Amino acid sequence: MPEITPNLGLYLKNPVTDGNDTFNIETMLNRNWRKIDEKVALKTEVETSESVQQKIDEAIAGLINGAPEALDTLRELAQAMGDDPNFATTVLNRLTTAEQNFAAHSADYVKHPGYAVATGVANAYEIILNPAPSGYTDGMAVTVKINVDSTGSSTLNVNGLGAKPLKKANGNDVTNLKANGVYTFRYNASTGNFILQGEGGEFSEPWFTGEFHDQWFDTGITVPANSVLLQVNPNDNALYFVTIDTIYKYDILTATLTTMASNTMNTSPEPSWDATDLNGKIYWYSGGTYSNNTIIPTLKEYDPVTNTWSIKKTGYSQYQSSFSVIGHGNGIYVAGGVDSMPRQMFKVMDLTSLTFTNLPNLTTSRVKPALVVDRSLGVIYIIGGAGSSGDKSNKYVVSSNTISNMTLTAFGSVGYLALLLDSNNLIVNLNGLLRKIDTTTEKTVATLNSPQQGSSSRGVLKASKIYAISGGKLTVYYI
Numbered sequence: 001m002p003e004i005t006p007n008l009g010l011y012l013k014n015p016v017t018d019g020n021d022t023f024n025i026e027t028m029l030n031r032n033w034r035k036i037d038e039k040v041a042l043k044t045e046v047e048t049s050e051s052v053q054q055k056i057d058e059a060i061a062g063l064i065n066g067a068p069e070a071l072d073t074l075r076e077l078a079q080a081m082g083d084d085p086n087f088a089t090t091v092l093n094r095l096t097t098a099e100q101n102f103a104a105h106s107a108d109y110v111k112h113p114g115y116a117v118a119t120g121v122a123n124a125y126e127i128i129l130n131p132a133p134s135g136y137t138d139g140m141a142v143t144v145k146i147n148v149d150s151t152g153s154s155t156l157n158v159n160g161l162g163a164k165p166l167k168k169a170n171g172n173d174v175t176n177l178k179a180n181g182v183y184t185f186r187y188n189a190s191t192g193n194f195i196l197q198g199e200g201g202e203f204s205e206p207w208f209t210g211e212f213h214d215q216w217f218d219t220g221i222t223v224p225a226n227s228v229l230l231q232v233n234p235n236d237n238a239l240y241f242v243t244i245d246t247i248y249k250y251d252i253l254t255a256t257l258t259t260m261a262s263n264t265m266n267t268s269p270e271p272s273w274d275a276t277d278l279n280g281k282i283y284w285y286s287g288g289t290y291s292n293n294t295i296i297p298t299l300k301e302y303d304p305v306t307n308t309w310s311i312k313k314t315g316y317s318q319y320q321s322s323f324s325v326i327g328h329g330n331g332i333y334v335a336g337g338v339d340s341m342p343r344q345m346f347k348v349m350d351l352t353s354l355t356f357t358n359l360p361n362l363t364t365s366r367v368k369p370a371l372v373v374d375r376s377l378g379v380i381y382i383i384g385g386a387g388s389s390g391d392k393s394n395k396y397v398v399s400s401n402t403i404s405n406m407t408l409t410a411f412g413s414v415g416y417l418a419l420l421l422d423s424n425n426l427i428v429n430l431n432g433l434l435r436k437i438d439t440t441t442e443k444t445v446a447t448l449n450s451p452q453q454g455s456s457s458r459g460v461l462k463a464s465k466i467y468a469i470s471g472g473k474l475t476v477y478y479i
Contacts, residue, residue: 008035109133113141113184120147123154124163125177132159138189141197143182150177156185156194167193170255172220221257221474224248228275229469230282231460232304239460239467239474240304242275242282247302250474252462261307263300271295272320272337278327278351280304283312285325285332299332299349313354320345326371328380328398333359333373335382336366346382346396346403360403364392370418370458372426374439381439383408383418383428407442417468419459427459427466434477448477 003014010032081087109129116127127144142158153173155163166174166185174196177183185194223229227241227248240260241248247260263284273286282302288295299312323337323345331348342365347358362369362382369385378398393408408428418428425445426437436446459468466477 008032008039010035109141110137110139113143115143115145117145118147118156120157122148122151124157125154126157126160128159133161136161136164136187136189138187140187141184142187142194143184145182146177146179149179150175165193166196167191168196168220168255170220176217216470216475216477218470219255219474219476221250221255223469223472223474225472227469229458229460229467229474230275230277231462232277232280232282234462238304239462240277240282242284242302244270244273247282249304260304261302261309263302263309271297272322274323274325276325276327276332278332279330283325283327283332284309285334287320287323287337299354312351313349316349316356322367324369324371324385326373326380328373328375328378333371333380335362335371336369336385338367341365342367342386359396359401362394362403363405369393370428372418372420374420374423377423379439381406381418381420381426383426408437417459417466419461419466421461427461 004010082090084090114129114133116129118125118127120126125144125146127142129142133140136158142156144156152175154166154175154177156166157163164187166177168174184197186197187193188195224241224243224246227243230240230242232238232240237252239250239252241250241257243263245263247263249258249260250256251258271286271288273284275282275284277283280303282304284298284300284302286295286298288297296314297316298314299316301310301312302308303310320337320339320343322342323334325332325334327333330351332351333346333348335346337343337345344361344363344365346360346362347356349356366382366385370383372381372383373379374381380396380398382394382396384393393406394403395406396403408430417434418426421427421436424439426439427448428435428437430444434448435444436448437443438445459466461467464478468475468477
């Protein structure tokens with residue numbers, strides 16, 4: 001009997017047992033060849049499919065080219081493009097819109113200032129902005145680098161749209177532009193003016209128009225006649241001008257002057273008086289004159305919070321004029337003065353008992369000396385003051401109730417600026433020069449820019465700036 005092969009099912013004959021059988025060509029030969037051919041054909045087909053799959057895999061790998069798993073299928077790519085069949089058109093439209101928005105923003109000088117270097121002559125400045133504005137709009141901002149110093153009221157003409165006045169926030173003209181200084185202005189459509197913008201930080205005052213230290217600037221604020229300049233809180237924005245019958249509050253940031261409560265006082269005949277700040281209040285102190293004892297000396301207190309005056313004491317017996325006062329601790333210190341002649345008087349009124357205590361006399365007679373107090377150390381400096389015995393200066397130590405001479409001499413005439421910079425330094429006008437004085441050595445450590453003539457004997461220090469009165473105007477010095 002023939003055998004069948006296990007893999008291809010071919011017929012096999014055993015020569016020993018089947019040797020006498022007749023050889024059947026169809027069974028033993030043709031059928032076997034057909035089976036072999038069929039198997040060969042099937043094997044070729046399988047190998048061809050694997051090759052195709054390999055090529056497909058290679059093509060896909062080349063297509064995704066190492067793309068992350070989250071973006072390595074067409075579905076994932078479609079989702080990433082928002083399933084937008086017109087993705088390319090959408091992107092192009094958005095790019096066009098962004099370009100148009102950028103162009104519109106570039107031309108919007110309200111949202112951001114345009115910058116240009118000025119041309120033209122002093123007081124009549126011109127600039128060209130690109131893109132060019134079609135007209136002046138409310139809030140339009142320009143930043144200008146000035147080409148030449150101004151000498152008075154000035155105008156700015158942007159792209160030939162017409163010259164517009166340059167103003168400060170308080171309405172005053174901008175008059176002190178400096179060559180190479182950079183200034184920002186905003187247009188006010190209601191007034192037709194460009195308004196100078198504050199420069200931030202310590203240069204935030206609306207009248208400030210430069211970037212210079214060691215310089216005096218005129219704020220443009222006219223000070224009430226015969227004012228004493230004070231501050232109640234060194235950390236706020238307020239200054240106070242005290243006169244014989246009224247008090248005024250000046251806001252540094254807005255450059256506005258407000259009339260506060262009236263100090264009811266009989267000004268005929270006019271008494272001699274002075275004012276000082278102490279513990280959040282302002283004290284107005286008047287004396288008499290040696291020639292007219294009908295004037296009643298009065299001490300008044302002003303409260304800035306309630307905007308009210310109150311009388312603390314009247315009719316004290318000391319009659320004198322041309323004195324100076326300053327507050328420290330719980331007392332009002334009074335120095336110098338005149339009755340029939342200059343005096344060396346130095347005393348303090350206690351604000352609780354409202355009684356005077358006589359202190360050691362000044363070393364020389366004084367008329368209207370400048371008084372400076374270091375409240376942290378309890379020291380009062382009595383600077384200069386013309387008198388019959390010269391114009392020496394003294395240092396008074398409260399804790400020891402002692403007074404001593406200082407080396408500050410040749411102060412000149414009365415009415416010059418003096419103030420405390422810090423516990424180690426005074427700022428004093430000596431012989432027309434503003435000097436920084438070491439309080440320990442009493443020596444000049446620096447000579448600063450001189451103030452204008454007529455500066456008041458009392459300055460106010462705020463945020464590294466000195467405020468003083470000069471020529472009827474409020475001036476400021478940047479240290």
